[in-house]
Amino acid sequence: MVERGERAKHGLIQLLLAINAVVMLYPLVVMVLSAFKSNAELFASPFALPESFAFTNAARVWNETSFVRYLLNSTLVTAAAIAGILVFGTMAAYAIARYPFPGRSAVFLFFLSGLMVPLKLAIIPLFIQLGAMGLIDTRAGLVLVYIAMGLPSAVFIMTGFLRTLPGELEESARIEGASEARVMLSIMLPLARPALVITGIQNAVPIWNDFFFPLVFITTDALKTLPQGLTVFMGEYNTDWGVLFAGLTLAALPITLVYIVLSRQFIAGMTQGAIK
């Protein structure tokens, strides 16, 4: 009896997951199909197969933008920003989560406050600030802004996870004479890998897709990021949606692959089971 009930329940869960998978995946199929359509086709029969699978739109992306150059810039900017966010964010979060020190809550709230208002508001002071530092129209300026923008959520998420790690491991390592840095790097952080993945992905996606900050800070074509470069297809009275879809679908590929690779961290965590 128990067996049968169990199997039925598993079946139900599988069904739930399957329905979820369809709802999640079907729009993505439509997205890919749309990349092959013209505006006229997109608005006449958005869900049908495209009239042809010719790479007209992709060709326009290729010919009318410096696609490879933009892709390279986006990769560089996103990678540098994520590296900065993870390194600086984890360091700060570790201090907040694992050491009692005066002003700890104040520091934590200072970081958190960076999340509470859209940084777009500060675009003009930010522009002036970057200008004063000679960072307008440079990728470095963009990276620094992204790091600053990502730190609040990184510190918040990482602190949340690091706080809950058991103290015994840490203590026994200390007793064995390990330095604080060693405790952090080789004992505690490996346990926080899923949290690092979450933080990385949560920040990488908006940075990878952002076109607002590059539009304001970058004017040199050779320094443009991919989403920024693709806004050239957004006209005043007409946007080339098909071309935009082709460009943005291509842009989604690398980050999807990165996620699939990183998601192993999770699966590893699951099969390795409990951390006591």
Add this chain to the structure above:
Amino acid sequence: MGGKRIGRLVLAATAAWGLAASAARAGEITFWTWRQEDKAAYTELFNDFTKANPDIHVKFEAFAPENYATIVSAALAGGRGGDVLHVRAYGGLEQFAKAGYLMPLDPQTVPELANLPDDAKAAETLRADGKVYAVSFASQTLGLLINKDVFAKAGVQPPETWDQLLSVSRTLKDKGIIPIANGTATAWMDEVFTGIFTGPFLGTAFVQDILAGRATFEDPRYVAALGRLLELRDFLPPGYTGIDYATGQQLFLSGRAAMFAGGSFEIANFRKQNPKLALDFIAPPAPKAGEPRYVSKFYDGGYAVNAKAANKADATRLVRWMGTKEYGDKFSALLGNISPIKGVVIQDPLLAQVAKLNDVSMPYIMAVHFRYESPTGSELLQGAVQRMLAGNLTPQQVGAEVTQGIARYYVPFQKK
């Protein structure tokens, strides 16, 4: 943890940034615009300019239109930005001019201002100091775009009176054609829609009364004109409250709809998307046969000189050239827009026809007169008409909401 790898990445990235600096070439000025789609035309125009002024090269830099104002205001506040800037007109111009970001153009340094009609100059004038800050580039006319093939196939004629509009629409609808392609989901199109169809019912007399403080938007003439719009709801696409601007355009372009209430700026856009389209542009229908069919008209914007431009002399030369007949002729021919410069000859027959319609025109009232302070007449009207066409507000309520909002800063409305 791959710390070393990350470190190496950061180093490599830092090295790459060093290559970023780009110095502007001597004799090069930049032109900033939101018209990304006009790159080819401007490149050609600027080549002409450089031929006449071999020492000046113009670099075209275009930005996403919806973010253009934000980008430009950040850059100007930081003392940067293009040397010559594409700017909007009326209130949109004033906020930049008031802050001292633009260089005033006077008739001595820019004698070409004399080539522009008064209302074009007024559109680019800061009311506080009476100075002109930009050379106007195009006027836009609002009216009805007609798909001639669809009309011919349905055996109907473009409407000249309101009653004809209703009967033609009825016939079209009975034949399974959407009479008017517009939906109401995109807010700014609701103002366009209102301007087009209420214009002939209001005329220039009403605008004079509003400006003289003799009438408000609660005036029976205005309320009645808004009420007329409700008669058109039957002839909009099914589910029109969910039809946005892009869908409306495509319905018209594909021939599923016969008319599109829009601006002359659509002509070039529509032709590019569907070169085979048999396009006509007519004035909105008159209340009764023989009465004037007012189109609404406004100026799109102009070319201004950045007050912080490194080389104002060169920038001024470019702007002066953009005020010549030579420029206007070629601009109109290449971009399918109506240059306001006096004596410009428009070759394209349809565009010439639109220019002719401007003889019986009235100002596009909210954009021209009530976009100087918040809340603007435009944002008030757009939201209210959107709700009215959905059946959630009456014309009286729309008139009252708009009047009360504008009364915040427009004294004549305050005593009412």
Add this chain to the structure above:
Amino acid sequence: MTAARRRAVWIAFLLAPALVVMTLFVAWPLLAAFRYAFYGFNGLAAAQFVGLQNFREVLTEAPFAAWTWRAFQHNVIVFTVLMVAQNGLAYLIAFALLKTLPGHRVHQVIVFLPVVLSAVIVGFLWKLFLHPLFGLVNQALLLVGIHGPPWLGDESTALGSIIFTNAWHWMGFPALIFLAGMQRISRETLEAARIDGATDRVLMTRIIWPLVAPSTTIVVILTFIGSFNWFELPYVMAGLSGSPGGATDVLGLYFYRTAFGNVSSGLQDFGHGSALAVLMFVFIAVVSALALRVLRRREIEA
């Protein structure tokens, strides 16, 4: 150097880089922008100090006060619905994934895929699905005899439609946070509960739920802040003015179009725009600080 001293230097070293970057590129510019809230403007240039006038106007004077209040109410709805629908479903999915049934790896990737897409694409895609003329949603409803509304064009369904799209786009994220929290529960705890005869329901509500409290804290706070800063998706799907008729207007849109102007209707008004942003900031900061205290206490109790 004493041990305590060494410890202090180590902590300072950990905190310094993040603090410097945050101060230079977030805190300082934001404070500078907040200052605008106390100024009257001459076009785009700050002119004279006006004290609290901008605040008074956006909070009490027509028509701004009505817009502020309307937007705020919409944000409350967004937060509530996302908490229940998006995060509730995310919890269920995380639980289902925890069971490591056949195919769980694939499902884990799938549930997260939409998260990587840009809001421009997601917004446009769902506009197509919800389209009144050719939208699949209404065509499917027609099969069972229901005439669907023009979802995004109807004042009563527009906000809900965008919230739904947001849930579709982002659900993978809370699911992953919950999953990460669930993985940390020891196998023994779960086994012991099972042996005691706990059903899945009991497991989900009584055993796991209290133990994933740290994850819940993160999800609740991020959802709260995200809901009150909501901008991109409503911008893509309903436009800067919150069509139709303000039915989808939220504080993010309202603040942005007030400060930076709507090209086709408005002006840039930094004074009122910054005042709105300061109000948003104060509200979010106070509520999240309080919520954090409550949620943290809950973690300790569990």
